[in-house]
Amino acid sequence: MLRYTLMRLGIFVGCLVVVWGLVYSGLAPRGLGDSNGLWIVLLALLLSAPISFVVLREERDRASERIVQRVDRAKANLDANRNQEDAADDTARVEGRPS
Structure with a gap:
């Protein structure tokens, strides 16, 4: 999961650098007033999302x-614990002890 996150962050940073270069070279609009930094970040997010979706498909699937697998393992552990508690409770009831 960390690898996917770092790869996605790398794509975003690459897009950020490209958008920054396009904005400051005049090939992309500069935004309105003082919103230049926010404009650059939003454009980079807009570009990096579909690129990440396509390029990182295999990593996302992994x-x-x-x-x-982790969720299934946690569910199995919870079921095993629940079964142990039920068995202990059933044993206590058969032996006449309060549960």
């Missing part, structure tokens, strides 16, 4: 599989 990260998703790892997350699903």
Whole structure:
């Protein structure tokens, strides 16, 4: 997951540098008034999102599989704990002890 995040951040930084160069060279609009920095960041986000979606598809799928495995493992652990508690409770009831 960290690898995907770093790759996505790298694409954003690359887009930020490109947009900054385009804005300051006059090839892209400068924004309104004092909004120049925000304009550059928004344009970089707008460009980096579809690039990340296409370029990082395989890495995103791998990260998703790892997350699903972790969730399945956590569910299995919860079920095992629940079954142990149920078995202990059933044993206590059979032996006549309060639960």
